[in-house]
Amino acid sequence: MIAGRGLSGLKTRDLAREIGCANGAVYNLVEDMDELILRVGSRTLLRLDQALSTAEGAGEPSPQETLVRIAITYCDFAAENLQLWRALFEHRMEAGKLVPDWSAADQMQLFRHIYVPLATLFPKRGADELGITARSLFSAVHGMVALGLEQKLVAVPLPALREEIAGLVRAMIDGLIARAERSHAAAAP
Amino acid sequence: MIAGRGLSGLKTRDLAREIGCANGAVYNLVEDMDELILRVGSRTLLRLDQALSTAEGAGEPSPQETLVRIAITYCDFAAENLQLWRALFEHRMEAGKLVPDWSAADQMQLFRHIYVPLATLFPKRGADELGITARSLFSAVHGMVALGLEQKLVAVPLPALREEIAGLVRAMIDGLIARAERSHAAAAP
């Protein structure tokens, strides 16, 4: 139902009718609507993880191109699973309740896809620094995908968006490498 | 009320009590809750626009550093106006209703802050291309701010986030420039 009509199209009564039970019975399967949404999110993250792994597997490209591939794959996944992907970020826990552990753990797993090629590119950097860079890279690409698929502003056709993302990821990596080399040259001239 | 308790903390009855009228009377001031939220959003965008203009005004820095300043200012504005800023992006129009013109126009205005320095940096590019690059740059920075201020994952202290943003913006611009020079050299060697 989330995939079809979005998070706001998920109603307990419709859900109960669809699975063939009384509306109250939904609460035997799930504590909350929050839990249901997080469980669906967990599946979505798993599928995203698989898509990213598949994208990495083909050929033996440079770390740069691996990162570009990951970004493009993320974009495609979001486009093909628009509502489910949106549900990952639109959902807000109701006040005072925090995300359970099993859900938080899912999210961290994804960063390793970015972390590994980054570590190859920047062997001098420590784990913390790499983690932060990975998160920044992800955030930047995520922003492009999020606002790009939001047809609110100028509607960008998907192929153009993919090109933009690829270009900007390459630019970011080039810039990061140049910056690293410059600071290296300055440190040991 | 949005600034205080967030979009989900805005209730018509509370609002009516606060302004001292019956709950029904709210609908004489505003068509909808949608309209109210968009009107608040309009004010927020105006204040953001002013903050960006102020940031540009000081000194006469290079276009690169202007773009970095803009990004940092955006980050700071989001941090200082967290709920109002979130409301800009969290709000979804109820199905089938489209954003009125006066609201859509507000959003476009902001891109000129990015567009102008970019046009200086890349005089060869056409208006369309610059517009797309501007939007990509904004999206990337927005993503970093959005996920950075979302304390859900690893909590990043604000100064560190600002540094990350500055670094990545510089890297992106360096990369874009290098890329432009390379294609220029290939075109006319």
Add this chain to the structure above:
DNA sequence: AAATTCTCTTGAACAATGTTCAAGTCTGTT
């Protein structure tokens, strides 16, 4: 001054929706 008309206000009522719960139903065990 009285009457009329127009607008604004009020608060009840409606509809949608997440959640709870007492009563009923079913299944398996004693």
Add this chain to the structure above:
DNA sequence: AACAGACTTGAACATTGTTCAAGAGAATTT
């Protein structure tokens, strides 16, 4: 056959956006 435990049901409750008929007030007309 009797009982216990679990599941199911559908009504009921609370919250919330929205509508609306009735009333209050002010301005204009007679």
